[in-house]
Amino acid sequence: MKKVSKKLAFNTIVMAALLSLASFKSIRQTKDKSTAAMYYSSDQEITGVYVLTSCENSRFKIKIEKKAGVYSFLIFDKSKIISKGKVIKQKTDDVLYLTFGKIGGTYNANKIQIQNYGNSMNEYVHFTQCDEKYLSFIKSE
Numbered sequence: 001m002k003k004v005s006k007k008l009a010f011n012t013i014v015m016a017a018l019l020s021l022a023s024f025k026s027i028r029q030t031k032d033k034s035t036a037a038m039y040y041s042s043d044q045e046i047t048g049v050y051v052l053t054s055c056e057n058s059r060f061k062i063k064i065e066k067k068a069g070v071y072s073f074l075i076f077d078k079s080k081i082i083s084k085g086k087v088i089k090q091k092t093d094d095v096l097y098l099t100f101g102k103i104g105g106t107y108n109a110n111k112i113q114i115q116n117y118g119n120s121m122n123e124y125v126h127f128t129q130c131d132e133k134y135l136s137f138i139k140s141e
Contacts, residue, residue, distance in 0.1 A: 072085065113136050
């Protein structure tokens with residue numbers, strides 16, 4: 001009887017461990033899928049006009065166009081173009097990075113997020129009229 005009890009106890013422990021691992025894998029896969037949905041997917045199109053609504057009554061806009069497979073940008077201060085050039089796209093670890101000249105940002109779900117200013121070791125300011133450290137340019141419909 002002791003051999004059967006020990007064998008049953010051992011099998012129960014092994015089964016519990018296997019079920020626990022299977023459950024953990026399932027939870028991790030679900031978490032990874034939901035996190036991945038927050039990042040760039042290759043079928044998203046980045047062209048359009050993005051508006052910074054949180055600063056100076058939507059004064060700043062970024063327009064992204066695609067011609068002959070090449071993306072270009074225009075940055076507007078009201079109606080005046082203050083910067084223009086080619087957009088550099090780089091995808092790393094499912095995050096899409098966009099570079100507009102000296103300004104870099106991330107793209108996610110029709111929003112471009114830019115760090116507006118640096119720190120004492122790496123000082124810079126992109127939009128001096130805006131006090132926020134991170135600026136969100138949202139695609140206008």
